[in-house]
Amino acid sequence: MNSAVASDLPRYPASVTVDLVIFTLREDDLHVLLIERGNEPYRGASALPGGYVRPRESLDGAALRELREETGLDGRALHLEQLGAYGDPGRDPRGRVITVAYLALGPDLPVPVAGTDAADAVWVPVRRALGPGFGLAFDHGAILADAVEKARERLEYTTVAVSFCREPFAISDLRRVYEVIWGIALDPSNFRRKVLKTAGFVEPTGERRAAEAGRPAALYRFGGARDLYPPLLRSGEVAGRTREAVPVGGA
Amino acid sequence: MNSAVASDLPRYPASVTVDLVIFTLREDDLHVLLIERGNEPYRGASALPGGYVRPRESLDGAALRELREETGLDGRALHLEQLGAYGDPGRDPRGRVITVAYLALGPDLPVPVAGTDAADAVWVPVRRALGPGFGLAFDHGAILADAVEKARERLEYTTVAVSFCREPFAISDLRRVYEVIWGIALDPSNFRRKVLKTAGFVEPTGERRAAEAGRPAALYRFGGARDLYPPLLRSGEVAGRTREAVPVGGA
DNA sequence: CCAAAAGTGTTTTTCCTACACCCATGC
DNA sequence: GCATGGGTGTAGGAAAAACACTTTTGG
Numbered sequence: 001m002n003s004a005v006a007s008d009l010p011r012y013p014a015s016v017t018v019d020l021v022i023f024t025l026r027e028d029d030l031h032v033l034l035i036e037r038g039n040e041p042y043r044g045a046s047a048l049p050g051g052y053v054r055p056r057e058s059l060d061g062a063a064l065r066e067l068r069e070e071t072g073l074d075g076r077a078l079h080l081e082q083l084g085a086y087g088d089p090g091r092d093p094r095g096r097v098i099t100v101a102y103l104a105l106g107p108d109l110p111v112p113v114a115g116t117d118a119a120d121a122v123w124v125p126v127r128r129a130l131g132p133g134f135g136l137a138f139d140h141g142a143i144l145a146d147a148v149e150k151a152r153e154r155l156e157y158t159t160v161a162v163s164f165c166r167e168p169f170a171i172s173d174l175r176r177v178y179e180v181i182w183g184i185a186l187d188p189s190n191f192r193r194k195v196l197k198t199a200g201f202v203e204p205t206g207e208r209r210a211a212e213a214g215r216p217a218a219l220y221r222f223g224g225a226r227d228l229y230p231p232l233l234r235s236g237e238v239a240g241r242t243r244e245a246v247p248v249g250g251a
Numbered sequence: 252m253n254s255a256v257a258s259d260l261p262r263y264p265a266s267v268t269v270d271l272v273i274f275t276l277r278e279d280d281l282h283v284l285l286i287e288r289g290n291e292p293y294r295g296a297s298a299l300p301g302g303y304v305r306p307r308e309s310l311d312g313a314a315l316r317e318l319r320e321e322t323g324l325d326g327r328a329l330h331l332e333q334l335g336a337y338g339d340p341g342r343d344p345r346g347r348v349i350t351v352a353y354l355a356l357g358p359d360l361p362v363p364v365a366g367t368d369a370a371d372a373v374w375v376p377v378r379r380a381l382g383p384g385f386g387l388a389f390d391h392g393a394i395l396a397d398a399v400e401k402a403r404e405r406l407e408y409t410t411v412a413v414s415f416c417r418e419p420f421a422i423s424d425l426r427r428v429y430e431v432i433w434g435i436a437l438d439p440s441n442f443r444r445k446v447l448k449t450a451g452f453v454e455p456t457g458e459r460r461a462a463e464a465g466r467p468a469a470l471y472r473f474g475g476a477r478d479l480y481p482p483l484l485r486s487g488e489v490a491g492r493t494r495e496a497v498p499v500g501g502a
Numbered sequence: 503c504c505a506a507a508a509g510t511g512t513t514t515t516t517c518c519t520a521c522a523c524c525c526a527t528g529c
Numbered sequence: 530g531c532a533t534g535g536g537t538g539t540a541g542g543a544a545a546a547a548c549a550c551t552t553t554t555g556g
Contacts, residue, residue, distance in 0.1 A: 015263060058338060466509075
């Protein structure tokens with residue numbers, strides 16, 4: 001009640017964790033890194049990687065550390081942003097645990113290395129992780145669904161799609177990111193024009209890539225721009241070529 | 252280090268608070284509700300209203316309760332959404348306190364009533380609260396700056412601007428919301444067309460409002476739509492009529 | 503009548519969409 | 530050659546921007 005003052009000593013002890021939603025593209029499908037829980041509660045169930053925020057650690061710092069521990073990757077190499085805080089009273093049966101969820105996006109990452117914390121971590125197609133009968137631990141299903149929607153939205157207004165591509169990449173690689181995450185097919189020529197016209201989205205390396213089939217593709221690297229202006233809106237879908245979208249409850 | 256498992260008992264006790272950034276428009280200026288701290292630390296400094304999340308309370312629930320306590324208003328009447336979590340180790344000298352910030356938007360709200368928790372709460376122009384020499388407590392300056400940027404962004408893609416208008420309102424009232432928060436002048440006729448063309452943004456009441464000057468304005472109420480598609484982008488500024496923007500470090 | 507704000511109409515420009523077509527490579 | 534994906538050209542349309550103009554009120 002004395003909240004307007006908020007100067008009493010800290011009260012109502014709780015634990016604070018970070019949980020990571022690490023997305024990558026594997027075999028033209030959106031995958032999320034999940035670990036299998038070895039202890040109660042939810043023993044044997046899959047969960048998002050995460051852990052406690054340490055006493056002298058910032059939230060971002062804890063997320064970076066967990067990312068390094070789980071994937072062996074430097075967080076500065078991939079896109080990392082806060083999704084939001086989740087703190088429903090019943091979300092952890094052990095007591096009051098608030099978690100701060102982070103969204104991480106990276107190019108086709110290596111299968112987690114044995115010997116690390118992430119020995120039991122696996123890449124799971126998001127479609128399957130959100131499907132019926134999968135049963136993610138805690139409220140991680142809701143967090144994952146929010147993350148998918150956030151990622152879709154970020155593709156519209158920012159250049160984060162390049163985080164999924166290893167440099168150098170072709171325009172079609174970038175297009176595939178949009179198609180897989182949005183679950184729709186895009187017109188290759190219009191997509192290309194849009195990307196090239198947006199200053200700072202990509203810049204040519206001058207190289208080309210040997211073709212599996214067809215003409216070799218010119219290669220690009222990230223151009224440094226963060227925002228997409230004007231945005232690349234989801235509406236521009238090609239009729240009749242709709243991909244299967246990851247089903248998520250309406251935004 | 253055992254973070255991949257994350258099944259140990261809760262550790263590293265911390266306190267969790269919610270802080271509210273409550274925005275309203277007063278005299279064609281964006282204002283934020285601030286309280287004066289009566290206790291250490293930061294005694295005498297201004298701070299965002301907020302308080303501890305109680306043991307059996309959700310984060311959203313705590314935000315709604317604080318909002319009611321601070322403003323006497325029902326949170327369902329205004330727009331309320333989570334901004335994010337802030338948890339740098341040094342942000343509260345008393346110990347480990349993580350705060351979850353919320354953004355609340357409402358029409359010109361009454362001056363807080365004496366006798367409540369908010370007796371010492373006042374509306375402060377955001378420009379002044381962020382200006383030099385104001386010195387908000389804790390990291391509330393950073394939270395406020397983030398809130399301003401978030402609000403600006405929300406105006407582009409959603410219909411939240413109506414949250415600042417008391418119904419029924421004129422199109423020009425709505426336009427003023429955009430102009431004040433974005434700090435730019437908009438073309439009245441183009442703005443009008445855009446709003447009326449967007450299905451569900453506003454609907455006519457049939458009434459008109461007596462004019463202070465000029466022709467009486469037709470009145471509208473909210474139309475129920477949440478998203479703006481296509482968005483109302485900030486670029487559409489009228490040259491030469493730039494308003495003073497609230498200065499905030501680049502997005 | 504004048505000032506001021508509401509509201510309409512119209513032209514220009516910019517961007518998106520659809521789709522036809524050419525290019526470069528492997529087989 | 531021909532299949533396959535990369536890449537260019539272009540016509541049509543939707544929407545935003547710029548701005549001239551009309552309407553309705555109070556003085």
